[in-house]
Amino acid sequence: MSILLIILTIILPPLAVFLQHGLGKDFLINVLLTALGWLPGVIHAFYVNKR
Structure with missing residues (x-):
């Protein structure tokens, strides 16, 4: 995962x-x-982009 994507x-x-x-x-x-809520969206985005 690139810094820009993070x-x-x-x-x-x-x-x-x-x-x-x-x-x-x-x-x-x-x-x-x-x-x-912003936090659930961020957690899901990290989870999805990590796969």
């Missing part, structure tokens, strides 16, 4: 997931989690 994951989690995986279930889940 920074993007912290600031805008859905954008980081979109750039790695495109539009799909991971992106939609991340948008929902980020809407519910």
Whole structure:
């Protein structure tokens, strides 16, 4: 994971997931989690981008 992607994951989690995986279930889940709270979105983005 590059430094730029890590920074993007912290600031805008859905954008980081979109750039790695495109539009799909991971992106939609991340948008929902980020809407519910910033921290769940960040945790999910790190998890998804690590796989």
